[in-house]
Amino acid sequence: MKKLRVLLVDDEIMIREGFKRLFDWEAHDCEVVGEAADGMEALTKIDDLQPDIAIMDINIPIMNGLKVIELARIKHPDMAFVIVSGYDDFAYCRKALQLKITDYLLKPVNYEEFGNCIDNLKIAMFQQQAVQDVEQQEERPIHGIIRYLQEHLAEEISLSILEEEFHLSAQYISQLFKNEIGVNFLSYLTNIRMEKAKKLLLSTSLSIAEVSEQSGYGDYRVFTKIFKKAEGITPSQYRRDFLEDTLL
Amino acid sequence: MIRMEIALFLVLAFVAYFYFSSEKKHTLLHQTFSVLLVTVMINMVFDAITVYTVNQLDTVPKLLNDIVHRFFLGSLVLVVYLFYQYIAVLVEEETGKPRYLDLAAKFFLIIAEVGNFTLPIVYTVTPDGNYSDGPYVMICYGAVIFYLLLCAGLLIANWTGIENKKKSAIGAALLIEFSVCALQAMNHAWLISGMGLTLMTLAFYLTLENPDILRAELYEQKMSMLYLKSQVNPHFLYNTLDSIRIQAQLNGDKKVADLLMRLVDFFRLSVKVDCPMVSLDDETELLEAYMELMCYRYPELKCEYDIDPELGMEQVPNFILQPIVENSLLHGLKNKGYKGEVTISAQKTEAGHMEICVKDTGSGFEEGKKALIDDMLLHYDKQAPKLTGNSIGVLNVQKRIKLMCGREYGLWYSENEDGGVTAHILLPMGEK
Numbered sequence: 001m002k003k004l005r006v007l008l009v010d011d012e013i014m015i016r017e018g019f020k021r022l023f024d025w026e027a028h029d030c031e032v033v034g035e036a037a038d039g040m041e042a043l044t045k046i047d048d049l050q051p052d053i054a055i056m057d058i059n060i061p062i063m064n065g066l067k068v069i070e071l072a073r074i075k076h077p078d079m080a081f082v083i084v085s086g087y088d089d090f091a092y093c094r095k096a097l098q099l100k101i102t103d104y105l106l107k108p109v110n111y112e113e114f115g116n117c118i119d120n121l122k123i124a125m126f127q128q129q130a131v132q133d134v135e136q137q138e139e140r141p142i143h144g145i146i147r148y149l150q151e152h153l154a155e156e157i158s159l160s161i162l163e164e165e166f167h168l169s170a171q172y173i174s175q176l177f178k179n180e181i182g183v184n185f186l187s188y189l190t191n192i193r194m195e196k197a198k199k200l201l202l203s204t205s206l207s208i209a210e211v212s213e214q215s216g217y218g219d220y221r222v223f224t225k226i227f228k229k230a231e232g233i234t235p236s237q238y239r240r241d242f243l244e245d246t247l248l
Numbered sequence: 249m250i251r252m253e254i255a256l257f258l259v260l261a262f263v264a265y266f267y268f269s270s271e272k273k274h275t276l277l278h279q280t281f282s283v284l285l286v287t288v289m290i291n292m293v294f295d296a297i298t299v300y301t302v303n304q305l306d307t308v309p310k311l312l313n314d315i316v317h318r319f320f321l322g323s324l325v326l327v328v329y330l331f332y333q334y335i336a337v338l339v340e341e342e343t344g345k346p347r348y349l350d351l352a353a354k355f356f357l358i359i360a361e362v363g364n365f366t367l368p369i370v371y372t373v374t375p376d377g378n379y380s381d382g383p384y385v386m387i388c389y390g391a392v393i394f395y396l397l398l399c400a401g402l403l404i405a406n407w408t409g410i411e412n413k414k415k416s417a418i419g420a421a422l423l424i425e426f427s428v429c430a431l432q433a434m435n436h437a438w439l440i441s442g443m444g445l446t447l448m449t450l451a452f453y454l455t456l457e458n459p460d461i462l463r464a465e466l467y468e469q470k471m472s473m474l475y476l477k478s479q480v481n482p483h484f485l486y487n488t489l490d491s492i493r494i495q496a497q498l499n500g501d502k503k504v505a506d507l508l509m510r511l512v513d514f515f516r517l518s519v520k521v522d523c524p525m526v527s528l529d530d531e532t533e534l535l536e537a538y539m540e541l542m543c544y545r546y547p548e549l550k551c552e553y554d555i556d557p558e559l560g561m562e563q564v565p566n567f568i569l570q571p572i573v574e575n576s577l578l579h580g581l582k583n584k585g586y587k588g589e590v591t592i593s594a595q596k597t598e599a600g601h602m603e604i605c606v607k608d609t610g611s612g613f614e615e616g617k618k619a620l621i622d623d624m625l626l627h628y629d630k631q632a633p634k635l636t637g638n639s640i641g642v643l644n645v646q647k648r649i650k651l652m653c654g655r656e657y658g659l660w661y662s663e664n665e666d667g668g669v670t671a672h673i674l675l676p677m678g679e680k
Contacts, residue, residue: 012487018494086483086490108490108512111497208557224557234529236560 004030004122007051009042009068010084011060015107019055023111028118029182039063046072051079053102053121058085058092066092069099080121084109106232116230119183123191126181141166142180145173149189153196154214159185194230197223201239208235253296256446260289263453270459273466277337281457284330288449291327294320295442302378305371317380318365321388325360327445329353331425332395334452335418339402343409349398360391376437389433396425417455421448482519486512507544513537518567524652528594528602529560535569535592542577546586549577554593559602562677565648571641572606572659572671580610580669588668601657602677607670612663621661628658649675 006025008016016035025031034049036042038061046054046068054072058065069081083096086107096104102124103117130143145162159170166173177185197215200206209220212235217223227235264285272278298320301308336347363384370382403410403418410418428444493508514537517530532555539551573590581588588609597603613621624639628646646659657674664670 012491014491014494017498022494022497086486107486108493108509110509208560220557234557234560236557237527237529240527240561 004028004053004118005033005049005051006030007034007036007042007045007049007054008032009036009054009060009065010057011037012057013037015057015084018111019109023114028115029122030118037061039065039068042068043071046076046079050076053080053082053118055082055084058083058087066095066099069096069101073099080125082117082121113229116187119187120191122182123188140180141168142176145176146188146192149192153193153216155216157189157216190226190230193217194227197227197235198231198238201235202242211235250296250299252440253292253299253442256442257289257292257296260285260292260446260449263450264289266459267453267457270462271466272462275341277334277341278457278462280330280334280337281452284327284334285449287323287327287330288445291320291323291445292442294323295439298380299439302371302380305373305378313371314369317369318384321384322361322364324441324445325357325364325388325391328392328395328425329357331421331448332398335399335402338414338418338456339406339410342411342414343406345406345409349402353395353398356391356394360387363387372436374437376435377439379436379439381436389429392429396422396429413455417451420455421451424448424451482515485515489515507541510537510540514541518570524566525563526566527560528555528562528564528604531564531567531569532560532592534567535573538570539573539590548585548587549581550589552589552591554591556595559594559596559677562602562675564602564604564675565645565652568645568649568673569604569606571645572673575642576606576608576610576669576671580608580612583611584609596677597674600677602675604673604675605670606673607664607668609664609666609668612668613661618661618663625659625661645673649673 008019010016010019016037020032020035030053033051034045036045040062042054042056042060042065043063045051054069056065056069060068065083065085069083072079072081081099081101082103082105083101084105084107085092093104102121105114105117130146133140133143145166148162148165149157159173162168162173163170168176174185177183177188181188183191193215197211200211200214204211206214208224212218212220212223215223217226224234227238231238233241267285268282294316297316298313301313301316305313332353336350336353339345340347364387367384367387368382369380369384372379372381399418399422403415403422407415424447425444428440428447432438432440432444489508489512493505493512496508497505514534517534517537532553536553543549543551569592573592576590577586581590590609591607592604593607594602594604621639621642624643625646628643628650642659649658653676657676659671659673662670662672
């Protein structure tokens with residue numbers, strides 16, 4: 001698992017400093033390779049440094065963040081963008097969605113929650129890789145475990161259950177997740193449960209309690225809390241926002 | 249004839265009473281009208297006196313007759329000058345162009361007044377009644393015509409720049425005065441100048457200076473000031489608070505950073521005032537931010553939520569929960585040193601409505617207080633506008649629920665068996 005290279009783009013030095021020093025990049029196998037304070041500088045740095053991720057503000061001088069993403073995409077189609085903006089303006093979100101950004105975070109950024117965003121990014125990258133691996137018939141232990149997790153989502157899952165199922169030590173499995181995907185086991189589990197819940201929320205009319213149950217959360221209160229932490233909005237809001245979006 | 253002057257004076261006094269007793273903005277226009285109103289009344293007094301004395305030439309000494317006549321016509325010229333001033337200020341307010349002819353008008357006023365007080369007076373006796381005549385009358389009538397023509401000129405020159413209502417007010421007033429002047433010129437003994445002035449004053453009073461319009465102007469001014477106050481760019485606030493938060497965290501003060509974060513959340517959610525209805529989730533989120541800050545300030549304060557997640561996307565009137573919870577804190581838990589718990593729950597009722605309860609373990613209602621609150625909430629539409637302190641918030645919540653959701657919904661209070669108070673809010677479901 002190679003370290004992810006990060007570019008920080010914000011016109012306020014305090015915001016960049018905060019990201020640089022208050023988020024534990026090391027623990028998430030990332031390093032900040034550069035900073036930019038305006039749109040032009042961001043484009044130049046993206047070309048020069050070839051980062052894996054850019055953390056972008058929208059409202060920056062010379063060229064706005066969305067335009068930067070649009071232009072950077074041409075030369076760097078695989079690059080990931082995380083938008084961090086003070087504006088929860090629907091028009092911005094819409095445009096950002098069209099640009100296939102990884103995440104849209106609202107200022108003020110909670111650095112602990114920012115970790116989830118990085119984890120999700122890694123999981124998405126891993127899953128893409130896994131599809132290719134399977135096509136090339138390259139089966140590794142981690143593939144078996146994640147397949148098992150996907151199939152038993154709604155049930156109780158823990159490292160000790162996996163221990164019995166795969167005859168591997170809990171410590172080894174835990175290390176496997178860290179090395180192969182770059183996130184810990186629990187983050188991975190939460191991530192796929194949330195993905196499942198989102199799918200159910202949008203494609204079915206199941207009640208929140210039923211969605212919670214099928215995503216592996218016995219108590220809907222716990223589910224709602226975790227969902228809100230991961231997505232920034234409650235499950236019912238998520239469902240409504242999507243419905244509104246399709247109506248527009 | 250003196251009866252007409254007395255009647256007109258009474259009408260003017262009536263108008264003046266209403267005008268001076270109403271609250272208004274202190275603009276040059278209104279000040280000019282105030283002076284005008286007083287001058288017209290003075291003129292009316294002299295008018296009445298001269299109408300009497302001019303027909304008693306044998307008994308009233310000529311000197312006395314001269315003096316009251318000079319004061320009568322002197323004040324008449326002043327009134328017409330003030331009319332010109334009033335219209336000029338009005339036109340200036342409307343078009344923004346300065347008053348070019350001000351100096352000429354003032355100069356002419358001095359000449360007319362000097363002439364009025366120095367030139368000789370002649371009295372003409374006719375079977376229909378007597379009237380004063382001679383050079384002093386000529387110069388005064390000249391002044392009146394001069395000012396009326398100035399007014400007409402102003403009106404025509406700025407025809408397109410003036411609001412229709414104001415145009416018709418000025419037009420009507422001038423038409424009246426021109427007709428009265430023409431009649432007076434044809435029949436010297438009619439002595440109807442007072443009628444013309446009164447009608448002209450009334451024309452302005454009824455259209456541009458009546459108390460309703462003055463109050464509306466004042467209200468608009470107050471509202472626009474409030475509006476300006478709320479125009480501080482919220483992003484400036486968030487961004488600055490966010491910078492401070494990051495600095496605090498860089499300095500190692502995680503607690504302060506977290507609190508600032510919640511404060512930003514609270515502001516962000518509470519400025520969504522442009523939508524009258526929001527989802528219950530939004531309301532709950534605002535409340536959570538508020539309660540977290542309060543619980544930090546008072547560590548022995550606890551808060552529990554029990555909200556049916558299916559209700560999360562139901563639409564509720566904006567900003568109804570926070571005032572109710574704030575009320576519970578200030579009137580219930582404050583008396584217990586902020587030691588206790590607030591429970592916020594939302595459930596579907598059997599009848600298919602939504603009931604939100606805010607239950608506190610506070611000190612409960614004081615003796616007789618519950619009856620007062622019940623009465624206030626029941627007769628929410630008959631409350632005096634200036635209630636004190638916290639009742640405003642609760643009453644406001646009640647009013648908005650009734651207005652936006654219907655009269656069958658609303659807010660009421662009950663007392664808990666184990667102490668404290670519960671606020672119940674009944675709301676409709678399935679509204680979009």
